[in-house]
Amino acid sequence: MTYQAPLQDIRLVLEFAGLGQASATDLYADCDADLVDSVLREAARFAEERIAPLNGIGDRIGSKLVDGAVVTPPGWKEAYRDWSEAGWNSLSAPVEWDGQGLPVLIQAACTEIWNSASMAFALAPLLTAGAIDALAHHASDELKAAYLPKLVSGEWTGTMNLTEPQAGSDLSTVRTRAIRQLDGTYRVEGQKIFITYGDHDMSDNIVHLVLARLPNAPPGTGGISLFLVPRILPDGSLNDVHCHSLEHKLGIHASPTCTMVFGDIEGAVGWLVGEENRGLNCMFTMMNSARLGIGIQGVGIAERAYQQALDYAQTRQQGRAGGSPQTSPIIGHPDIRRTLLLMRSKIMAARCICYATAAALDRANRSEDQEERALGAELAGLLTPIAKAYSTDIGCEVAHLGVQVHGGMGFVEETGAAQHLRDARIAPIYEGTNGIQAIDLVARKLPRSQKALSLILSEARTVSDEIALRDGAQSKILAARLAQVADCLERATKYMRDMQAAHRHEDALAGASPLLELFGVCIGLTGLARLENARRDDEGIASLAVFFSNQVAVYAGALAESAMGGAIPHIRAL
Structure with missing residues (x-):
């Protein structure tokens, strides 16, 4: 379709x-x-x-x-x-x-x-x-x-060159090196892998941002610098950088994922970005931008998979729904409708999270009030790992459900449903795996984001209180569930702070992924409930909020318990 x-x-x-x-x-x-x-x-x-x-x-x-x-x-x-x-x-x-x-x-x-x-x-x-x-x-x-x-x-495109064969997510082991030259440039030598659009024929030049080490740089991430290494040099000549091979991937086949070699002959010419040995700080600006983009990518691929599944369910005749004497479209079957609603409600929840993150960045960059800018930056920092991880997990889940709606036809390439699942699967991995996003949330963002956390909890409770004032059993259920989810999140985040204060970091990190999911459920349900509260005459939006509440947010208590489960009791099972 x-x-x-x-x-x-x-x-x-x-x-x-x-x-x-x-x-x-x-x-x-x-x-x-x-x-x-x-x-x-x-x-x-x-x-x-x-x-x-x-x-x-x-x-x-x-x-x-x-x-x-x-x-x-x-x-x-x-x-x-x-x-x-x-x-x-x-x-x-x-x-x-x-x-x-x-x-x-x-x-x-x-x-x-x-x-x-x-x-x-x-x-x-x-x-x-x-x-x-x-x-x-x-x-x-x-x-x-x-x-x-x-x-x-857009005449030129940019790339991010972090990963090396021995250095996946652990950038402290980066070996690519850069040598200072008398003219102020650097000669960069090394190999980078998994470089998206590292080479292609779509633009006149490709500007590589490359992490590398200077001679005698301190060990670890504190000794990494960032360099700009263009494919075409300012004088129009080719730089000493080329694509050695392309990865054969599960999905996103049109996007070239390259092994890049810098300095095969005499060293690739590069220019320092920022200060020496402060490259990771510079690169995090690029990575955080990309992480929100990848979260939105999860929403986008999920939407495409949902649209295709919905179209198929409306046209595929199979079985007799509701006692009909004639063959029915499969959307008439309750489990198919439940699956499609699950897909759409999760997409809308993830969309709310990603757009809220973008709005926080706007607050940080565009507000005329300095306190508002600071709060926006704090909120964007807290939301970014949630937007990236929760939304890309949803991208995979919705694409998986899309294949399921297609039945056997989803398992063959003819329908195109399988492509969405294959494409979506990379998103929870790159730009920091979703496990790393959860670690970042617990170890770095939570301790410095108390105002942002309070804002998230207070907004959930405010929306809950507003809905509770309305008549109707569904409104009461939605209001109570949202308040319950906020309570679960508050309890779990308090536990994480207590574990960190007691230096029980392993226990905190063991529950990081379910905590991140709980954040996603809370923010997503708040968004859906706000939409429902503002659009009470829209039956579709109201149904989505209630459905998400009953089918997804109902597990908030379990996520909180999982987040607080700790690490030590489970190690013996490995």
């Missing part, structure tokens, strides 16, 4: 995240309804007409390494050229570098649409956006002037 951007759902969640409150806040005062609607409609049109038709082609043909250069699938290069020339790459980029300066929240909605159309296509601009963030925050004025305009326009 063809993809249709779910603009009604997207607009609803944008309002939930604050975009509909332009008259009441300085954050979105320059983004009236007509502007937002125009951007969304044009993004949807390009995605539906140009990108989505390439998704299956890209999966079947994939990117290939031909005579030392990567060739993308048919139509890829032309679609990217037209996409960037239409200005989509510059949407939220800084105005001073020819960007449009629109809110991250609008960028988030468009990012979802691109990823639904084709996750493999959307990966290239996602990494470019991260490179723009890193350079805008940390590069010298000379590097900014030389590289940001082309990156912002």
Whole structure:
């Protein structure tokens, strides 16, 4: 089936995240309804007409390494050229570098649409956006002037080069080295693996951001520096960097995942970004940008899988639902309807979380009040690992359920349902596995995010109190469940603080993943309940909130108990 951007759902969640409150806040005062609607409609049109038709082609043909250069699938290069020339790459980029300066929240909605159309296509601009963030925050004025305009326009693309064969998530063991030169440049030598769009034929230049060590640098992550290493040097010559091979992957076949070799001959020419031995701090700017993007990627692929499953369920005749004397579409069967509702409610919950994270970034970057900016930064820091992990887990789960709705036809490639599952599976792994996101949440974010945590809990309870005032059994149930989920989250986060204070770090980390899921359930249910409270006349939204409450949030107590279960009793079973 063809993809249709779910603009009604997207607009609803944008309002939930604050975009509909332009008259009441300085954050979105320059983004009236007509502007937002125009951007969304044009993004949807390009995605539906140009990108989505390439998704299956890209999966079947994939990117290939031909005579030392990567060739993308048919139509890829032309679609990217037209996409960037239409200005989509510059949407939220800084105005001073020819960007449009629109809110991250609008960028988030468009990012979802691109990823639904084709996750493999959307990966290239996602990494470019991260490179723009890193350079805008940390590069010298000379590097900014030389590289940001082309990156912002999309004429050039960016990459992130962290991982090496011996250094997966543990970057303290990075071996790529950089040698200072008399002219102020560095010579970079080493190998990086799993580099998304490390080489391709879609742009004139590729700007690699590379982690490497200087001679005599301190051991561990404190001795890592960040370097800008372009494929094409300023004088127009080729740099000493090339793609050695492409990975043969489970999914996202059109997105080239490269093994990159730097300095095979005389060393790749690079320029320092930020300070020596402070490269990981610079790279985290790029990684955090990418982590929200990957969370939105989970929403996008889930939406595509849901749409296909819904279409199939409405047209596939099988069995006799409800005692019908004739064969019925399978959507008439209660378990299929339950599965489809589970898919859609989880998508909407994850959308609420990701868009709330984007709104927090806007608060941190656009507010005129310094206290609001600080709270926005704290909230964005707390929400980012939740958005990345919870939403990508949902992407996999919804794609899995999509295959199940298709039955046997989902297990063969003919329907395309299997591609969504294969594509989705990488998202919980890259940009820091979801287990690492949970560790980051417990070990780093919780101890420094008490105001943000209080805001999340108070918002859940405020929405619960508002709904409790209404008549109707379903409203009472929803209100009580939301209050219960907030209580469970408060109890579990207190436990984590107590474990950290007692230096029982293993016990805290053992429960990190269920705690992150509990956060996702709480924030997701709060979002759905807010939508339901604001749109009581919309029976579909009301049904989603109640369904999520009864089918997903009902497990909040179990997640809290799992988070507080500790590590020691379970080690003996290994």
